Amino acid sequence: MQDLTAKKDALIATAKRCFDLRLQTNAGGNLSVRLESADAIVIKPSGIGFNECTRDNLQVVHLDGTIEPSDHKPSKDLGFHLDLYRIRADIKAVVHCHSPWATGYASAGVEIPCLTVQTIEKIGRMPLIPLSPQGGPQTEIEISPVFEDPKVVAAVLANHGTIGVGSSLMKAQYLAEIIEETAHIAFVRDAVMAAHGKKVADLPRFGTAADADASAPD
Numbered sequence: 362m363q364d365l366t367a368k369k370d371a372l373i374a375t376a377k378r379c380f381d382l383r384l385q386t387n388a389g390g391n392l393s394v395r396l397e398s399a400d401a402i403v404i405k406p407s408g409i410g411f412n413e414c415t416r417d418n419l420q421v422v423h424l425d426g427t428i429e430p431s432d433h434k435p436s437k438d439l440g441f442h443l444d445l446y447r448i449r450a451d452i453k454a455v456v457h458c459h460s461p462w463a464t465g466y467a468s469a470g471v472e473i474p475c476l477t478v479q480t481i482e483k484i485g486r487m488p489l490i491p492l493s494p495q496g497g498p499q500t501e502i503e504i505s506p507v508f509e510d511p512k513v514v515a516a517v518l519a520n521h522g523t524i525g526v527g528s529s530l531m532k533a534q535y536l537a538e539i540i541e542e543t544a545h546i547a548f549v550r551d552a553v554m555a556a557h558g559k560k561v562a563d564l565p566r567f568g569t570a571a572d573a574d575a576s577a578p579d
């Protein structure tokens with residue numbers, strides 16, 4: 362019970378931070394966290410905004426899909442949240458939001474370049490997942506295969522939003538922030554390059570001094 366209350370409070374705080382940063386307004390997006398028991402999660406229900414999450418409206422859902430009694434409808438994206446926890450034991454939290462810079466890139470069908478040293482270090486690769494073959498929102502069918510690679514911690518959904526996963530809610534939230542920050546920086550870079558007639562820009566090959574040492578010849 363103590364774990365459940367602590368996880369609900371952490372989710373409420375993370376959702377508020379995401380809302381305050383305007384990464385997710387209205388009642389879209391969703392976020393979840395795995396309970397210590399590992400076989401159930403706490404998730405924001407459908408129709409509740411990131412700024413309106415409370416201990417009473419958050420839902421507890423078991424990994425087999427069983428939802429504890431709730432007055433609310435489950436999130437439309439519950440399926441991919443559950444599947445990510447099933448396929449990756451290291452995933453303890455998922456933040457999915459419709460942040461505008463990143464979603465703009467994804468909707469243009471352009472993968473956000475990992476152009477800062479921090480993005481290289483913290484993310485490495487941000488796969489772009491297209492709409493479902495029927496033209497609808499991405500589900501676990503499109504999303505899970507991308508995250509089967511244990512190195513993937515972030516992805517961007519065309520015409521939809523972003524996904525960050527991590528060993529805690531704060532780590533997943535940081536990724537949501539880095540994805541959005543990177544898309545914003547990429548937009549500025551591309552606009553400045555176009556204004557100055559530049560066609561080629563450098564990209565970092567590693568993110569930290571330790572990475573550089575690791576790639577140095579003996």
Ligand SMILES: [Zn+2]
Pocket residue numbers: 389390391438457458459521522
């Ligand atoms: Zn969504």
